[in-house]
Amino acid sequence: MYERLWSADALEAATSTLSLEARKRAEKDAHKKALKAEAAEAKQAATIASSKVIIKRVERNKRKYVTAVSGLEAFGLENKKVAKDLGKKFATGASVTKVPSGGEEIVVQGDVSEEIEEFLLEKYSVIPEDNIELVEDKKKKKDTGAGG
Secondary structure (H helix, E strand, O other): OOOOOOOHHHHHHHHHHHHHHHHHHHHHHHHHHHHHHHHHHHHHHHHHHHOOEEEEEEEOOOOOEEEEEEOOHHHOOOHHHHHHHHHHHHOOOEEEEEOOOOOEEEEEEOOOHHHHHHHHHHHOOOOOHHHEEEEEEOOOOOOOOOOO
């Protein structure tokens, strides 16, 4: 039978260095995590700085308009909640629809583009004023062939 006897001093020395190493390792890990968090925050700030909320006025037919709002996800806002807020504020229908490019946009009935801009700035302070862009999008008129 193989038996090794450890003295109390030797045992204490071995465990104390282990806990020192573990402490150092934990500090290193904590430092790495802090750096990662800082980098993530910086990346988020850069994303927010470069992101734009686009408020588009789209002509449906004759004098009917809808207002489409896209780009809110970059600011950490949920489209469904914002759509509900917009619907309540302007007493109109507001829904979230998928865009062919893969994202989502909020479609609000009526031409309320300027009012939406003011409302977003007022209610959601995470959106900088410079990052909101108003766009007017007219659907192409079809040729009626009444030229002669």
